[in-house]
Every structure is written in C-alpha cells, then in structure tokens.
Amino acid sequence: MRVEPPRRLRGTITVPGDKSVSHRALLLAGLAAGRSYLGGCSDAADVDATRRLLGLVGVTVVDRGPGQVSVLGTGRGRWRAPDHPIDCANSGSTMRMGAGALAGHATVARLDGDASLRARPMARIAHVLEPLGAVVRCDGVDGRPPLEVRGRHPLRGGCTVRPPVASAQLKTAVLLAGISADGPVTVEEEVATRDHTERLLPLAGVPCTVGGGGPGRVTVTPAEPQPFGLRVPGDLSSAAPFLALAAAHPDAELRCPGVGLNPLRTGLLDVLAAMGAAAAIEPAAVPAGGEPVGEVMVRSSRLRATSVGGGIIPRAIDELPLVAVLATQAQGRTVITGAAELRVKESDRVEAIALGLRAMGAVVETAPDGLEVVGPVRLIGARVSARGDHRIAMALAVAACLADGASEIEGAEAVSVSYPGFFAALAAVCG
Ligand code: S3P
Numbered sequence: 001m002r003v004e005p006p007r008r009l010r011g012t013i014t015v016p017g018d019k020s021v022s023h024r025a026l027l028l029a030g031l032a033a034g035r036s037y038l039g040g041c042s043d044a045a046d047v048d049a050t051r052r053l054l055g056l057v058g059v060t061v062v063d064r065g066p067g068q069v070s071v072l073g074t075g076r077g078r079w080r081a082p083d084h085p086i087d088c089a090n091s092g093s094t095m096r097m098g099a100g101a102l103a104g105h106a107t108v109a110r111l112d113g114d115a116s117l118r119a120r121p122m123a124r125i126a127h128v129l130e131p132l133g134a135v136v137r138c139d140g141v142d143g144r145p146p147l148e149v150r151g152r153h154p155l156r157g158g159c160t161v162r163p164p165v166a167s168a169q170l171k172t173a174v175l176l177a178g179i180s181a182d183g184p185v186t187v188e189e190e191v192a193t194r195d196h197t198e199r200l201l202p203l204a205g206v207p208c209t210v211g212g213g214g215p216g217r218v219t220v221t222p223a224e225p226q227p228f229g230l231r232v233p234g235d236l237s238s239a240a241p242f243l244a245l246a247a248a249h250p251d252a253e254l255r256c257p258g259v260g261l262n263p264l265r266t267g268l269l270d271v272l273a274a275m276g277a278a279a280a281i282e283p284a285a286v287p288a289g290g291e292p293v294g295e296v297m298v299r300s301s302r303l304r305a306t307s308v309g310g311g312i313i314p315r316a317i318d319e320l321p322l323v324a325v326l327a328t329q330a331q332g333r334t335v336i337t338g339a340a341e342l343r344v345k346e347s348d349r350v351e352a353i354a355l356g357l358r359a360m361g362a363v364v365e366t367a368p369d370g371l372e373v374v375g376p377v378r379l380i381g382a383r384v385s386a387r388g389d390h391r392i393a394m395a396l397a398v399a400a401c402l403a404d405g406a407s408e409i410e411g412a413e414a415v416s417v418s419y420p421g422f423f424a425a426l427a428a429v430c431g
Helices: 019-031 045-056 092-103 123-132 168-178 196-204 236-248 267-274 312-328 340-344 349-359 390-402 412-417 422-429
Strands: 009-012 033-039 060-065 068-074 108-112 135-138 147-150 159-161 185-188 208-210 217-220 229-231 252-260 278-283 293-299 332-336 363-367 370-375 383-385 407-410
Touching (some): 019 033, 019 045, 019 068, 019 092, 019 168, 019 236, 045 412, 092 147, 092 168, 123 159, 123 168, 168 185, 168 196, 168 217, 236 252, 236 278, 236 312, 236 390, 236 422, 267 312, 312 332, 312 340, 349 370, 383 390, 390 407, 390 422, 412 422
Parallel strands (some): 009 252, 159 185, 383 407
Antiparallel strands (some): 033 068, 060 068, 108 147, 185 217, 208 217, 332 370, 363 370
C-alpha cells in the first residue's frame, strides 16, 4: 500500500463494531438455547474465524444485513464435536476464548491457525482451564498451537483461577467455561482487564458478580444462557489510528461517533490527554449492549512525551504501537514499560514498530518489556513492513501520513484482520 501524507484531515469516521465484543457475543449466543440477534457485529476476518468455529459445532450463524447477524445456539453442553480441526486463522481470541467455550462440552476439538497464531503462547489457556477439569494439550513446541481441547460436561465448579498473565482472553475463557460448571467459578486478576464478558453474561441471564475481594475478582454462577439481542458498540481500537493521527497531524480534526468507551479500553484516551492532545469525549445518553458509548473528537495538537506503564497497559494494549508513533511527534522521551505481552501478539510488536519507525527516521530503543522514543523528529517516507500484523499496518499508515514523502507498507492487507475498510476510511478523511 502506497501512502502519501495528506495536507489536511477532516471528517467523521464510522468504525466497525467492536471486535472483542463481537467474538464474545457470538460465542455466548452459541451457548444459548435459541435465536439471538446482534447488530453492528464486526466484519473483521478474526470474527469470521469465530463464526467458523460455531458452524463446526452445530451453531447456525446467518447474516441478516450489514452487521446484522442471527445466531441459533444449541444450549450449553450441546455443541457437537467438530469433524475436522478448527481454523482460527490469525485470531488468538478465537483460539483462547473458543477453547473456553468448548471446554464445557464432552467433545474433543482441535484448534489451529496461521503461522502467526502458531507462534503464540497457549500453555496459559491449559493453565486456566485445567482446574475446571478440561484437558488442553498444546501440540506445538513450547506450549504453542495446535491445541486439543478435551472438554467435559459439566465442568468442575467451586474453584478460583488466577491467570498467569493479565489477559482478558484468559479471563473470558474461564467465564465461558464456568457457564457449564457444577458450581460457581471465580477468576482473580492482579490487574483488571477489559470486562466485556462480565457485562454480557447478565444479558443472557447468567449471574456474574464483579468485585467482592478486589477489582479483578469475577465470579460466574452456572446457568443456562438465554438468547439475547445486542447492539455492538463501535470499536475504539479501530478508531484509535484516526484519533492518534488527528492529534499528531498539523492540520486535522476528526470525529469518531458511536465508539465503545468501556473504561478498561480507554487507555489511549488517557495517554492522549497526558500528551496534551486536544480531545473531546461526548458520552451518549444511552449505552449500547451494556457498554458506555460516545463520540470522540481529536484535533491537531502540540504533543509532549509521557510515561506509560502499570495498570494502563492492559487498558491500552492494542494501541501501544500508536503511542510509539505519537511519541515520534512529541517533545521529549516517551517511555513504555510493563508491556512484555506486546512481544507475543500477532507479531513481536515492540520490534515491529521499532523497525518501521526507525526506517522512517525515528529514534527508538527497545527493551524486553517496552520501548523508548525520543521526539519530535521529522519522519521520512520509507518502505516498511506490517510483518503480517493488522495493528502494525495501521500504526505505520499513521506514521506514513505524518512523514515527508510517500511510504510503502508491505503486507498492509493485514488490516482486514480487524478493520477491512481501514484504508478506504483513511482515504476518505484525507480528501
Ligand atoms: C482481547 C484482549 C487482548 C487484546 C486482544 C483482544 C480481548 O489480548 O490484545 O486484541 O478481546 O479480550 P490479551 O487478553 O491476550 O491481552
């Protein structure tokens, strides 16, 4: 993809439905006995992988219009054994959260994926599901996929699971499994991660309590999930590249209406504020599907460096490559720490963003758990690689829009993993 830096950016971007919420809503609807309806469902390739998983276990998912999907679930414990391995493609969410949903079925399922997914750590999913009595085998080297999930129904309840890393995917896997246990199941996190599943379970009539011994403590009480209707909010992570671009570009004003403003997802908005960005957030009066939503507007800003670490990391995890891009345009040294997880995402995002930004003239140092960027620098258009990673492709597209001269992004088609219309939306606001 060739990207020419725009002189001016104006407009409103309507982003696709939230990918995290879409995966969860589809899986939960598949566990409910009857027909659920989703509006604003994500059109991401990752979400297609979850739909594929559901098709293989006997759940019928039908498109009813753009973003509108009906899901005919079987009821908990009634998924059939898939007759061939489930191809999760690039989607860690499908593999990990899907494993959780599969665990409560007396079936054996194999889950596999592309080269990127095959390089991602999965022993952690065995670690959190085995206390419930499921058997999860990682057949790749060193706890990597393919995965074999040997479930049972009901699972063993009455346990407390402590995920080895702060990961909403792991927490969700346990909660989805917990629906099919014979007693309550608790997850205890050291750092709170996105709570979309906790918000969805009560919509399907499954009791779920948060707190009671710490903010990161969640208990699901097993129950038969009921079909539900849900309007999925816009994906703040898909709006994020536009918000970052507007802040760093000298002549920009962009609006993203209808985006999810779940406080456990809004880390980038806090980082933008700390960097001095001119951003306005207008919460909508009515939440969508149990999630706060609203409009975010960002304008050209003079940015200053900041430090990003601790509890904000899971709240901004997918936006950290964008923080690195912003840092190239900010006065001072921006430091990101405590983000070792970034190295085991769809690519090693610490190296991937550092390599791309350095090729464009940025000053970036990497560390095992983060990176440091000194700014401001004039980025120069260059040939860079997305390394097969959708978030890196979008972050480099933002950098390219801020650079002098054209850039070429190799592997830019990776954006379809979360936002197939990203480059069309970018072209539209670039005039
Ligand atoms: C996600 C959680 C995060 C995030 C991923 C989506 C989710 O992963 O990076 O893109 O929907 O729960 P981890 O939970 O592994 O940190």
